[in-house]
Amino acid sequence: MAQLEFNDVTKMYGDIVAVKDISLTISDNEFFCIFGPPSCGKTTLLRLLLGLVQQDTGSVLIGGKDVTEVGPQERDLAMVFQNLALFPHMTAYENLAFPLVERKVSKADIKARIGEVAETLHITPLLKKIPAHLSGGERQRVAIGRALVRDPAAFLMDEPIAALDARLREEMRVELKRLQRELNHTLVYVTHDQEEAMSIADRMAIMEDGRIRQVGTPDEIYNHPNGRYVAELIGSPPMNFIDGAFDGASKRFSAGDFEMSIGFEGVSASGAASIGVRPEDFRVTSGGGAEIEFDANVYEVEPLGGFTIVDCNIGEKVLKVQIPGQPTFELGQAIKLGFDSKRAHLFDGPSGDVLASAA
Numbered sequence: 001m002a003q004l005e006f007n008d009v010t011k012m013y014g015d016i017v018a019v020k021d022i023s024l025t026i027s028d029n030e031f032f033c034i035f036g037p038p039s040c041g042k043t044t045l046l047r048l049l050l051g052l053v054q055q056d057t058g059s060v061l062i063g064g065k066d067v068t069e070v071g072p073q074e075r076d077l078a079m080v081f082q083n084l085a086l087f088p089h090m091t092a093y094e095n096l097a098f099p100l101v102e103r104k105v106s107k108a109d110i111k112a113r114i115g116e117v118a119e120t121l122h123i124t125p126l127l128k129k130i131p132a133h134l135s136g137g138e139r140q141r142v143a144i145g146r147a148l149v150r151d152p153a154a155f156l157m158d159e160p161i162a163a164l165d166a167r168l169r170e171e172m173r174v175e176l177k178r179l180q181r182e183l184n185h186t187l188v189y190v191t192h193d194q195e196e197a198m199s200i201a202d203r204m205a206i207m208e209d210g211r212i213r214q215v216g217t218p219d220e221i222y223n224h225p226n227g228r229y230v231a232e233l234i235g236s237p238p239m240n241f242i243d244g245a246f247d248g249a250s251k252r253f254s255a256g257d258f259e260m261s262i263g264f265e266g267v268s269a270s271g272a273a274s275i276g277v278r279p280e281d282f283r284v285t286s287g288g289g290a291e292i293e294f295d296a297n298v299y300e301v302e303p304l305g306g307f308t309i310v311d312c313n314i315g316e317k318v319l320k321v322q323i324p325g326q327p328t329f330e331l332g333q334a335i336k337l338g339f340d341s342k343r344a345h346l347f348d349g350p351s352g353d354v355l356a357s358a359a
């Protein structure tokens, strides 16, 4: 139950930048995800909060208090590590009890607290078992439970379900989201899975090479990525990009022999640029139904049950188009692809910064 804050924090390991110039405020009771590819600095941010490493410059605040001089034991954070470490010789119950025994909580209180947490995590029948007799998913729930039995200032979790199989991950992320709402505690959650971050977070930060590129709600990030890096990482299948040149005066975009008439509100400059359109924002039309239309050919069809991905050629380029249901297409079939300029994003060519985002 605390706000967590980084003020202009940098941490180097020799020449290696772990995190650089991080300023970030995580609100009280927020489910906050830190998302990014391996080695971008996610774990380092948690270690800085925990006090396991010390920043080179800047400050870290917990509940409004600068914790630079506060040791890890006194920071009152509960952590679930990436490589969860349960004590192998202890039962699930003893593992859960451990942090409370350490804090000299009475036996009766420990029993009551574990009872509650075990119910929420659906692990009551497992409490007498040792870790070797639990499945991966069950062990993970016990590890999460060991953090939850405490009443810390905040929970930190480092890719806590990354090692589980896909079905179990989907179940667990719903459970975690529900749990966090019930517990009403700040939860900082690290993941390299964009779908997990999008589905679970109140707000998220997207990192690249030790820096934060964008912070926002999943909705803001998905609909208004502030640059091509974020646009490419969030969404599956990813956003389509058409690289070319935009002429703001005549409102034309050209990419080789492919040209279209398209305007973006407030963009009058010209130069190298990319148009980005999400797969679900394309439509296959019979001609005349969409604001912007062009000829394409069906390259491959991926039926996925509830929706179908149609890979379409325009010249050499392949665009991914997502259509609801199970439409049928022939390979090579000539089609018309349409989209609305309001659903398109425009990115600056050299920097990748967003120039205009979808309405």
Ligand SMILES: Nc1ncnc2c1ncn2[C@@H]1O[C@H](COP(=O)(O)OP(=O)(O)O)[C@@H](O)[C@H]1O
Pocket: 013, 016, 017, 018, 019, 036, 037, 038, 039, 040, 041, 042, 043, 044, 045
């Ligand atoms: N103890 C360490 N010694 C040297 N380099 C480290 C250490 N911890 C992390 N790093 C480096 O810092 C960068 C960020 O690491 P980390 O925060 O673990 O990234 P992530 O969790 O996103 O995969 C990486 O380049 C990593 O190799």
Ligand SMILES: [Mg+2]
Pocket: 042, 043, 044, 082, 158
């Ligand atoms: Mg990590």
